Amino acid sequence: MNKLVEEENAIQGYYSQDGMKFDYRKLNELENSYGSSFYIVNVHKLRENYLKIKQAFKSRYDNFIIGYSYKTNYLPYLCKELSRLGAYAEVVSRLEYDLAIKLGEDPKRIIFNGPLKSREDIHLALKNESILNVDSLYEVEMIKDYALKNQNSVVKIGLRVNFDLTENGEPILQDGYEISRFGICIENGNLQSAIIELKKIANIKIIGLHGHFSTTKRSVESYRIKTKKLCMIAKQSLADSLEFIDIGGGIYGELPASFQINAPTFDDYAEAVCEVMNREFMDFERKPALILEPGVAMVANAIIFIAKVIETKSVADQSFILVDGSVHNIKPTMHKNNLPMQIIRRNNDLKAKKMFNIVGYTCMEKDYLAHGINDALPNKGDYIIFENVGAYTIVFNPPFIKVRPPILAAENNDIFVVRRKEEFKQFFNEELYIF
Numbered sequence: 117m118n119k120l121v122e123e124e125n126a127i128q129g130y131y132s133q134d135g136m137k138f139d140y141r142k143l144n145e146l147e148n149s150y151g152s153s154f155y156i157v158n159v160h161k162l163r164e165n166y167l168k169i170k171q172a173f174k175s176r177y178d179n180f181i182i183g184y185s186y187k188t189n190y191l192p193y194l195c196k197e198l199s200r201l202g203a204y205a206e207v208v209s210r211l212e213y214d215l216a217i218k219l220g221e222d223p224k225r226i227i228f229n230g231p232l233k234s235r236e237d238i239h240l241a242l243k244n245e246s247i248l249n250v251d252s253l254y255e256v257e258m259i260k261d262y263a264l265k266n267q268n269s270v271v272k273i274g275l276r277v278n279f280d281l282t283e284n285g286e287p288i289l290q291d292g293y294e295i296s297r298f299g300i301c302i303e304n305g306n307l308q309s310a311i312i313e314l315k316k317i318a319n320i321k322i323i324g325l326h327g328h329f330s331t332t333k334r335s336v337e338s339y340r341i342k343t344k345k346l347c348m349i350a351k352q353s354l355a356d357s358l359e360f361i362d363i364g365g366g367i368y369g370e371l372p373a374s375f376q377i378n379a380p381t382f383d384d385y386a387e388a389v390c391e392v393m394n395r396e397f398m399d400f401e402r403k404p405a406l407i408l409e410p411g412v413a414m415v416a417n418a419i420i421f422i423a424k425v426i427e428t429k430s431v432a433d434q435s436f437i438l439v440d441g442s443v444h445n446i447k448p449t450m451h452k453n454n455l456p457m458q459i460i461r462r463n464n465d466l467k468a469k470k471m472f473n474i475v476g477y478t479c480m481e482k483d484y485l486a487h488g489i490n491d492a493l494p495n496k497g498d499y500i501i502f503e504n505v506g507a508y509t510i511v512f513n514p515p516f517i518k519v520r521p522p523i524l525a526a527e528n529n530d531i532f533v534v535r536r537k538e539e540f541k542q543f544f545n546e547e548l549y550i551f
């Protein structure tokens with residue numbers, strides 16, 4: 117949406133985003149049914165993200181699979197919708213694995229990653245023929261054990277590999293880490309010994325390699341380097357059994373203009389990755405599947421959070437807008453960047469602009485939903501819409517001080533509940549707590 121339209125909408129008190137449109141009256145109606153804060157999933161946007169990612173990669177490399185990263189947002193409705201579109205479930209714990217099963221996911225379409233798996237987890241995943249990526253050597257023993265007990269079945273597994281990922285000699289991992297703690301290290305020979313160990317058992321087949329790294333810049337170049345490295349190792353060590361190359365997640369989604377980050381597009385990533393895949397496997401009769409595990413890119417921009425203004429308060433020379441929400445609802449990492457937001461006002465007699473902060477219901481001083489906004493001061497009863505809150509929010513929202521807000525979904529003017537408002541009896545679940 118261009119700036120002019122955005123401003124016009126703001127003045128008229130409309131919020132509109134790809135197929136979703138609200139005015140004050142509509143939000144007030146929703147408040148009457150669901151309370152004064154809630155999330156809304158934009159189903160249209162979610163589908164669009166999936167289809168755009170798929171189109172970018174599949175048009176360049178046909179054997180392409182999207183594994184949606186459950187941990188980014190495992191709202192059941194959302195996982196199910198992505199599954200319906202064709203996404204595999206990428207899970208990193210037994211909890212998430214069980215959720216995928218409960219949602220009716222075909223176990224063969226579950227990718228089981230993550231550092232911690234029990235013997236039962238591994239044996240279940242193997243029995244179900246899920247895609248299992250080994251993260252550490254302790255899992256190798258459990259897999260061998262299963263294979264020896266089930267000599268009539270072919271036990272297929274993948275290995276998450278750990279290698280030195282740098283760009284121009286510089287470390288690129290998030291938070292300044294020089295090495296990653298995940299996967300099996302190539303440099304110290306652990307990967308080679310794991311492969312030798314596994315190949316000793318005739319009915320174990322290593323069918324793929326996995327490489328997920330969280331980098332600060334999420335650069336296209338880092339994907340090119342990573343894909344190339346995975347392809348090279350696969351060709352050296354697994355050429356006759358190779359079925360997939362899994363490059364993990366971590367790509368940028370479409371960002372709001374206000375972030376002022378010139379993010380690569382899905383096409384940019386796909387071009388780099390698929391070029392490597394096509395070149396490296398040119399001579400392969402059966403090209404391995406390319407698996408991508410997007411989290412943020414799939415859901416970040418598909419959810420908004422709406423909170424009502426409860427009070428406008430001045431302290432010394434500053435203005436605080438108290439809303440029925442918390443920083444935990446929209447940015448649990450508490451970073452200081454303001455999210456894109458819009459105020460939906462009951463009255464549009466706009467006052468002069470003023471600096472204000474938006475603060476939340478917890479008792480923490482740092483509970484700021486937004487800092488230093490310069491706009492006409494909101495009034496009690498107005499609503500504030502925070503955008504881009506789909507990733508790592510709902511899954512990170514702690515049971516702190518107040519029940520979790522409900523989650524709605526919007527599709528073509530139709531709005532329905534996908535997570536009910538939490539009540540006392542769920543918050544202090546009597547099956548858990550001893551009273």
Ligand SMILES: *Cc1c(COP(=O)(O)O)cnc(C)c1O
Binds near residue numbers: 188364
């Ligand atoms: C977290 C994670 C993802 C998703 O990462 P995003 O940055 O949200 O895209 C994918 N794969 C694995 C193994 C992960 O741990």
